[in-house]
Amino acid sequence: MSGIKKILLFLFLLSLPLCWLGAQAINVYSIWPENWARPMFEEFTKATGIKVNFIRFSSGEALTRVIAEKNNPRIDVLFGGPVETFSAGVKEGIFEPYKPKAFDELPARFKDPNGYWIGIADDPLVFMSNRAFLKENNLQPPASWNDLLHPAYKGMIQMADARTSGTAVTRIFSVLEVYGRDEEKTFEYLKKLRQNVQVYTKSGGGGTLPVGLGQAGAGIFFIVDALKTQQEGYDVAISFPKEGIGTAVEAIALIKGAKNPELGKKLIDWATSPEMQNLYAKYQINFIPAHPTVQVEPGLAAVLKGANIFPIDSDFAGEHRARIVDRWIKEVLP
C-alpha cells in the first residue's frame, strides 16, 4: 500500500463512525463469544432495523471496562455472561433498572427483583471426560462427585480458577449444595479433589481443549463449552453426577447513563422474549432458553435427560461468594 493510499484509508476509517450516526445503532459489550453473539445481533437488526456495534470481552474484562467508563459510558447494553458478573455490577452501580415485558413471565431466579438484570438463558455445569483416557484406565464416564477422586485421575483434571471464573464459583457452590451447605465437609472434598487437579485455568472453558486433546483426562465445565468441544470433533463424554450439579443464569442489563437507552431497551425486550431464544437451536447455541414457553432443542434435551440439575441460590451465593472464594484461595489452591 502506498503512503497516500494508507492515509486515505486512515481518513476513511476515521469517518466511518460518522456514517453510523445516520442509522439507528446501539453499542454493546458481549460476554458471549462472537460466534453466538453475531448471529443474534444480525437477527435483531433484521427484526428491528437497529444496528448493533459490539465487541466481545471475557466477563471480568467487560465488567472492569464498564466500571472504568462509568463517568462517560461507551455502551448501552451488557449482553450475556454469568449472573455473578451482573451481581457484582449492581454493587458498582453501573446498571439502570429496566423491566421488559418478559419480566413477569420469568421464574424468580431469572431476574433481579429490582430489574437491574434479567436472564436470557440457563447454563448447567457438566463433567466432561476424554474417551481415550477413560478406555485406557478402564473407567466409565464419572457419574458421581466421588468418581473424580479415583487415583487414575491424579494430575489429569483441569478446571477453572475461582479467582477469575464464574464457572469455578458455580462449581464450588454446587459442591456446597451437595453437602447440604456444610462448609467443613465441602472443603474436605475440595481439598481431596485438589490432589487430582493438574491446573486451574483462567477461563471457564480453558480446560476443554486439553481434555479434548487428552492432555487432561476430565474436567468440570459449562454445558455450552462441553458441547462445543464435542461439535468440534473431539471424542469426549459428557456426564452428570448423581448427587446433582448447579446451573447459572446468563443475563443482560441496561447501562446507567447509556447514550441510546430507548434502543437498548428494545434489545433487552427482544433478547428476553421467545423471539431470540427460539433461535438458539438454529445456530447451535447450546444454552437452555430462560423463557418458559421456549422449547429446548431435542439434541440438547437428550443430553440433559435424567440429569440432576439444581439452581444456585443467587442470594445465598451473593452473600457468601467473597468469603468462600477467599477460603478456597487460602486452603485449596496452594
Place this chain on the structure above:
Amino acid sequence: MPEVNVKARREMELNNLRKDPALLVSVTAIWVLLALFILFPLFRMLSIVFVEEGRITLSEISAALLGRNQLKALVNSLTLAFLVGVFGTLLGFIFAFTAVRSNLPRFWVRLLDASIILPLISPPFTTAIAMIFSFGRRGLITYELLGLKNFNVYGMHSTLFAETITFFPIAYLTLKAILAGIDPNVEDMAFSLGSSRRRVFRTVTLPLSLPGLANAFLLLFAASLADFATPLILAGNRFPVLPTEAYLQITGLYDLKGGAVLSFVLLIPAVAVFLLQRYLVGRKYFVTITGKAGAESSIKSVSNLFRTVLVVFCILFSLLILYFYVLLFYASVVQAFGANHTFTLKHYRVVFTEGIKSIKDTLIIAGIGMLAGGLYGVVVGYLVGKKRFPTRNAMEIVSLLNYSLPGTIVGIAYLIAFNDPPIMITGTALVIIACYVMRYGATGIRTTVAILQQIDPSIEEASASLGAGSITTFRRITIPLILPALFSGLGVVFIRSMTAISATIFLVSIRWILITVRILEKMTELELGVASAFSILVVAIVVIVTTGISRALSLLRNPGAPRLASVLGG
C-alpha cells in the same frame, strides 16, 4: 569541592538550553508527551488507589502487601525476571555474536534473523499453547517422542523457558547493533600485538559490549516483570507472579485498587535495576567509532572450531523455535487439531472475511505507531544519551515507566485517564498508538543510549569546529550513526504493536479492534484453527515488514564511507 561542581554543572546545563533553541524545543516537546501519556494516567491511577473520600490512605498498600501470597509472588517475580534477564541476554549475545562475527553467508544471517524474530512476533499465548501441546502430559515431545508419562508442564521451568525465548530477540536486536558497531580494527590491533583469541574476547570485545549487555539485561528484566500472559498459561497454581496476581485481582475479583497496588510494587525493582545499570555502566568510557580508523580488515576474532560450535548451536535452537511455528501452521490448515486432521482452508476464509476489519485496523495502528515510536525512541535516546540539560535523569527514568509496568495496569490507567474531560480519546486509534509508542519506544531509547556510549564525541566536535550548526551536525553526523537504533526501534515497536495484548485489551473499542484481541477471543472460543490462522498471518506480516526494514537499512548504507558501513552492520 563537589558542591561547586554540582553548581557549575547545573549552570552549564541551563546554559545549554539557553544557547540551543532546538534543544529547548525538543526537551519541552518530549516532556509534554511524557506528562500527557505517562505521568497523567499514572497520577489518575494513583489517586484512585490512595485517595479515599478526599484523604490519602496507605491501608490499601499494606493490605495488598501483607495479605496472602503477595510476598511470595514478589520474590517469584524477581527471581523469574532475573533469570530471564541472564539467560535471555546470554542467548541474545550468542546469536548476535554469531550473526556479526562468524562470517556467515548473508542468506544464513537472514534465516537466523527470521527465526529469532518469530517468538517475538506471535502473541504470547500461541507460544505458550504450542508448548503445552509439546510438553504436556500427552505432549508431542514429552509423551509421543520421549515416552515421559507424567511430565509436568506447569511451573517456573516452563515459564522461564517460554519467556526467555519470547524476549531474547530483544537482546539480540540490541546487541547486534552494538557488536556491529565495534570496529574490527580494534580487535585486529590486539591480535597484532600478540593476544590470543580468548584474551581479545575477554579484554576487548566483551568490555566494549558491556553497555549493550547491561541494556539488554535491563530490557529483559523489565519485560519479564511486566509480562502476565505467559505465566497465566504456564505458571500453574504453585508459582504465582505479581503481574498475573494483579490481573487476577482486577478482572477476577473486581478489585481494581488491590491490582493497581500490586502493579506499582513492580516499579520499585524495575527502577532499582535501572539505577544499578547506570551506576555500573555509566562511569566507563566506551568509544570505538572514532572516525580515525584505517581500512576495514577481515574479521578473524573466532577460530573455525568455535565458529562451528556457535553456528550449530544457533541453528539447532532456531530449529526448535521453527518447530513451534510449524505446529502452529499445521493447526491452521486442519479441521480441528488433535481430532480431525483433514486439510482445510476454512480458517483462513474466516480470517479474511470476518477478520478483515481487525487486520486493517491493526496495520494502520502498527504502521503509524512504528514511525512515531521509532522517532520517539531515537529523539529521547539522543537527548538523554548525548545532551546535557536540566531534568535529564528524570526524563530517562520517566520514559521507562510504562515499559516496566504490567500492561494491564497501563491499559486501565489510560482507560481511566482518557475517558473523561479534559482529554477524551478512548475509543480512538490515537489512544492505542500513544500506548504503544510510550510503552515500546523504550527499546529504541535504550538502544540509542547504548550506541551513543560507543561514539567518540570528537566526531561531533569536529563537525561543530568546521562551522556546522547543531542541527546540521545532528543531521549529517549523529543521525547516520544512530540509524541502526532507529531501525531496531521501528522494528520492535511494529512487532509489539502487532502482538501486544495486555494493555490494549482495555483500549480496543467497537471502532478499533486489533488482531491479537481476536486471537485471544478465538482461543477462548476453542477455535484453535482460526486463532492459529490469525497468528500465522501476524507472523507473515511482521516478517515482510521487518525484511523491508533491513532492506531499507542496507539501501541507506553509504558505500563511500567504510566506517559508517561498519556501524550500520550486516
